Amino acid sequence: xxxxxFMGTPDFARDSLKEVIDAGHEIKxxxxxxxxxxxxxxxxIPCEVKEYALENSLELEQPDKIRGNxxxxxxxxxxxxxxxxxxxxxxxxxxxxxxxxxxxxxxVHPSLLPKxxxxxxxxxxxxxxxxxxxVTTMYLDEQMDSGDIILQEKVTINDxxxxxxxxxxxxxxxxxxLVETLSKIESGEAPRIKQGNNFCLAPMIEKEQxxxxxxxxxxxxxKNLVRGLNPIMGAYSMLNGKKIKFWKVDTLSTDxxxxxxxxxxxxxxxxxxxxxxxxxxxxKRKGIYVMTKEGILVILEIQSENAKRMEAPEFLxxxxxxxxxxxx
Numbered sequence: 001x002x003x004x005x006f007m008g009t010p011d012f013a014r015d016s017l018k019e020v021i022d023a024g025h026e027i028k029x030x031x032x033x034x035x036x037x038x039x040x041x042x043x044x045i046p047c048e049v050k051e052y053a054l055e056n057s058l059e060l061e062q063p064d065k066i067r068g069n070x071x072x073x074x075x076x077x078x079x080x081x082x083x084x085x086x087x088x089x090x091x092x093x094x095x096x097x098x099x100x101x102x103x104x105x106x107x108v109h110p111s112l113l114p115k116x117x118x119x120x121x122x123x124x125x126x127x128x129x130x131x132x133x134x135v136t137t138m139y140l141d142e143q144m145d146s147g148d149i150i151l152q153e154k155v156t157i158n159d160x161x162x163x164x165x166x167x168x169x170x171x172x173x174x175x176x177x178l179v180e181t182l183s184k185i186e187s188g189e190a191p192r193i194k195q196g197n198n199f200c201l202a203p204m205i206e207k208e209q210x211x212x213x214x215x216x217x218x219x220x221x222x223k224n225l226v227r228g229l230n231p232i233m234g235a236y237s238m239l240n241g242k243k244i245k246f247w248k249v250d251t252l253s254t255d256x257x258x259x260x261x262x263x264x265x266x267x268x269x270x271x272x273x274x275x276x277x278x279x280x281x282x283x284k285r286k287g288i289y290v291m292t293k294e295g296i297l298v299i300l301e302i303q304s305e306n307a308k309r310m311e312a313p314e315f316l317x318x319x320x321x322x323x324x325x326x327x328x
Contacts, residue, residue: 019175114199117145127228214277219295248301
């Protein structure tokens, strides 16, 4: 079994930490970020990795910074780990730490590298409408997500899968792939596959990206935006001066809409005259139908200002929305 220093922060990393412990490896130290203030009272809240470390009586450090931190560097040196495992820690490690462990520092990254280097690979895979993604384990170097690949596992992205759902799924896959990677390292069978230069980046999602651009985005692209921003912030639009968030939507072609609502038969030629963002139809049992530049968007789960998320039928019972109202 290997002696490991583990570095990580959210639940994605906690799942990997648990799997490594269950596999019998020795966790010499857990390093995570300082507690952060959250909520109205700005109470300091520990991350999921800290909670798990405390529950399992693991030695824990929460340095403000890692680069140039002599206390942490010396502590890791004294522990003499075989491997440093880094999972969603959020900081790039300096060479003086990478050089400490016998077998190097390894990372679990939720994409098929070299695609989607960066902090938001899961979100960008869905925003871009990808049908496939996966998890990569790799050796860390001084650059961002550019080290040699060890193992990869591909997965199919489901048509209605959100970032949150894919996050949870890849978290479990990544944890098991990390254990398999450690086994190969221990046996001397771990490959080192150089990454090519055909990489793309997955930077942090900015708040400005959450507003729906009805003029430029078709129904499928808007659906991907909604899926990609669920649950981190939610895609939104303005309606009658109020901010409305979309949490779940679907798409229909004109033909599919006519088949569903045959009373519109004979009027479909006029659909091209309707401005994107305009409400085409309101079905109090099923949802709100909105015209886009290509295709029809069906709003299934929605949230008004200062209100909870709710399914469209429930929303419509308390909010007046009419045909020809327009999302901006």
